[in-house]
Amino acid sequence: MTTTTKTDRAPAPSAGGRAVLDASGVTMRFGGLTAVRDVNLTVDSGEIVGLIGPNGAGKTTFFNCLTGLYVPTEGTVSYKGTVLPHRSHLVTQAGIARTFQNIRLFANMTVLENVLVGRHTRTSEGLFSALLRGPGFRRAERESEEQAMELLRFIGLQDKREHLARNLPYGEQRKLEIARALASQPGLLLLDEPTAGMTSSETEATRELVLAVREQGTAVLVIEHDMRFIFNLCDRVAVLVQGEKLVEGSPETVQNDDRVIAAYLGTPFEGEPGEAEVAEVQAAEGSREQEAQDQEPREQEPREQDSREQEGGEG
Numbered sequence: 001m002t003t004t005t006k007t008d009r010a011p012a013p014s015a016g017g018r019a020v021l022d023a024s025g026v027t028m029r030f031g032g033l034t035a036v037r038d039v040n041l042t043v044d045s046g047e048i049v050g051l052i053g054p055n056g057a058g059k060t061t062f063f064n065c066l067t068g069l070y071v072p073t074e075g076t077v078s079y080k081g082t083v084l085p086h087r088s089h090l091v092t093q094a095g096i097a098r099t100f101q102n103i104r105l106f107a108n109m110t111v112l113e114n115v116l117v118g119r120h121t122r123t124s125e126g127l128f129s130a131l132l133r134g135p136g137f138r139r140a141e142r143e144s145e146e147q148a149m150e151l152l153r154f155i156g157l158q159d160k161r162e163h164l165a166r167n168l169p170y171g172e173q174r175k176l177e178i179a180r181a182l183a184s185q186p187g188l189l190l191l192d193e194p195t196a197g198m199t200s201s202e203t204e205a206t207r208e209l210v211l212a213v214r215e216q217g218t219a220v221l222v223i224e225h226d227m228r229f230i231f232n233l234c235d236r237v238a239v240l241v242q243g244e245k246l247v248e249g250s251p252e253t254v255q256n257d258d259r260v261i262a263a264y265l266g267t268p269f270e271g272e273p274g275e276a277e278v279a280e281v282q283a284a285e286g287s288r289e290q291e292a293q294d295q296e297p298r299e300q301e302p303r304e305q306d307s308r309e310q311e312g313g314e315g
């Protein structure tokens with residue numbers, strides 16, 4: 001596990017503010033499997049919170065409970081003090097937007113169109129207005145486009161507005177997903193593994209983008225396996241292990257917690273090789289090396305002979 005901590009984390013502008021997200025006692029069972037068990041988590045306004053844990057710990061399932069994709073078996077999720085309905089479009093309308101682990105852009109739409117789709121929860125024009133394309137609709141359309149362009153400038157994709165999403169490089173597709181989520185003007189942005197598959201410079205650009213998102217007043221909850229990214233970005237980190245919240249605290253607290261290290265590396269198990277076994281293996285490896293060295297001259301002899309024959313042949 002990477003445990004590097006930089007000290008250039010920008011402080012949350014309104015850290016200690018009221019909770020935008022309050023998940024209380026969230027449990028999700030699939031038949032006999034409890035994927036998430038009694039998890040409590042809050043995100044305050046202006047905060048960036050990280051959610052980490054080994055594969056299969058229940059992170060995405062928890063996100064799905066927060067965003068109305070799953071109806072939790074138990075528990076409630078509140079946004080700014082109001083309990084959320086279990087419908088994803090209503091959750092988006094309330095003010096929570098998300099991205100997914102696997103990119104879910106409209107591949108054959110342009111960059112601009114993808115962002116415009118993300119705005120639909122914030123436009124009030126109805127079907128008839130759209131069909132008649134009256135002055136109200138055209139004004140709303142213009143406004144939407146201006147705001148979408150503002151978002152594209154924010155993420156640095158303004159020059160690619162007419163490009164098809166599928167033609168963007170991977171890192172830019174990820175950025176576009178964030179822009180589309182931001183188009184719904186959320187108070188809380190959930191990011192599911194935003195840097196998966198990225199180069200280190202793309203990861204750094206994503207870190208800067210998330211900090212800029214927070215500067216604009218949107219709190220962030222982020223799932224990520226890249227520990228360096230999480231510990232350099234987040235104000236607070238929660239660790240899920242086998243569906244339960246194991247530890248929560250500052251990046252410094254979490255990365256030094258023995259339980260977290262054990263959860264990632266695996267705790268010592270009964271029958272694990274002791275010093276005697278390790279010494280035995282090293283001795284065996286040493287004697288194999290010696291054997292190989294003893295054989296070296298015999299292997300080289302024919303090659304020397306070959307080269308002498310070649311020299312003779314050439315001369």
Ligand SMILES: Nc1ncnc2c1ncn2[C@@H]1O[C@H](COP(=O)(O)OP(=O)(O)OP(=O)(O)O)[C@@H](O)[C@H]1O
Nearest residue numbers: 030033034035053054055056057058059060061062
């Ligand atoms: N729809 C489902 N039906 C049944 N089991 C599920 C379902 N979704 C998730 N699970 C199970 O719940 C557990 C938690 O999965 P989840 O995808 O939430 O973990 P994760 O922490 O996000 O993992 P990863 O880091 O690998 O993405 C796993 O055992 C998974 O197989």
